[in-house]
């Protein structure tokens with residue numbers, strides 16, 4: 485079937501329409517291409533297709549430095565020019581605000597600011613995860629494919645930190661060698677690398693139980709000198725696995741990154757923004773929106789290991805920071821010590837249940853993809869805060885939550901700035917500034 489790709493979806497695919505008007509999600513198509521595509525799934529409201537031939541390439545089609553674009557899940561927009569990626573992200577945000585948030589065209593045009601980005605198109609990721617697989621009877625590590633069941637063996641990934649070009653090959657080679665002679669029970673392997681601190685951590689995720697720690701530590705250290713090597717042990721059923729212990733195999737037992745004016749130490753299970761330089765844009769936008777003053781109180785909900793807590797603590801009199809995940813809570817306490825900050829109350833627990841009593845002047849929320857619980861919006865509305873910064877990684881839940889804020893009536897959005905934290909993918913971060921009505 486001949487199709488013209490009209491736009492990029494909020495997902496890996498291009499969007500086209502068949503002659504009968506049905507939407508077709510086209511894998512391998514970029515906006516502006518005319519392609520020959522084969523239907524792989526024919527649903528009642530839309531179909532899925534894959535490109536068999538690009539008949540007329542889009543002016544925005546580019547060659548990617550990665551030979552696995554389209555197969556690997558890491559860089560689904562790798563054949564689209566960066567300029568077109570940025571425009572598509574802005575457009576997807578606008579579309580979510582209209583469709584889900586019910587904002588009208590004028591409001592969207594006023595609210596959405598030009599997307600902010602760093603110049604790093606590739607090589608921006610400070611973290612990569614490898615998954616184990618058996619190929620031709622041999623144990624290997626690789627990246628999750630577009631089909632998550634498929635593991636793609638790679639020697640390098642152009643999205644990963646450029647200063648450590650050998651890391652993936654060295655770790656895959658060493659663990660591939662060991663995995664064919666020992667039962668490592670590896671569930672996944674994380675590598676974190678910093679061009680700023682030169683810290684490199686390898687984290688091996690396994691169940692609890694026996695593990696050839698001596699051999700693993702020796703062989704891995706020979707293959708790749710690292711500043712930290714840890715084993716993260718987890719237990720429980722697959723969907724509800726919990727980290728039970730982080731065992732240090734060698735080095736520091738954590739990974740260090742410099743971000744804005746702070747140094748942060750992260751344990752392997754804790755969340756950290758994968759693009760440090762672009763995360764500094766988030767910090768700037770949050771601080772510009774809130775303009776915190778020395779006599780003011782800040783609340784930081786979903787604070788993680790402190791990306792926003794530390795800069796808030798430098799600017800405010802006092803910060804109450806809430807985080808549900810134990811390892812991140814411990815990391816934040818350590819990060820406050822490292823940065824000589826003693827004006828933060830770190831509260832471990834759910835953001836709604838442990839909502840701080842403090843009379844906040846400014847408030848930051850940075851929830852996971854699922855966005856805010858409706859109770860969180862009511863609690864925020866009940867504070868005395870003058871301004872709120874909402875950092876979001878999902879335009880759909882952001883749009884839903886902004887509608888809830890508007891319906892509730894205490895806070896209204898005044899600007900929404902998309903930030904390209906994840907070049908070569910459809911993902912888009914955004915910082916929304918809400919102010920008291």
Ligand SMILES: C[S@@+](CC[C@H](N)C(=O)[O-])C[C@H]1O[C@@H](n2cnc3c(N)ncnc32)[C@H](O)[C@@H]1O
Pocket residue numbers: 755756757785786787788789790791792806807808809812833834835836850851852853
């Ligand atoms: C997107 S991350 C942001 C972390 C931090 N603001 C940063 O930029 O590094 C979301 C954080 O929310 C935490 N989290 C998830 N659900 C939570 C909840 N119900 N209450 C409090 N924190 C939660 C996660 O553990 C994670 O650290």
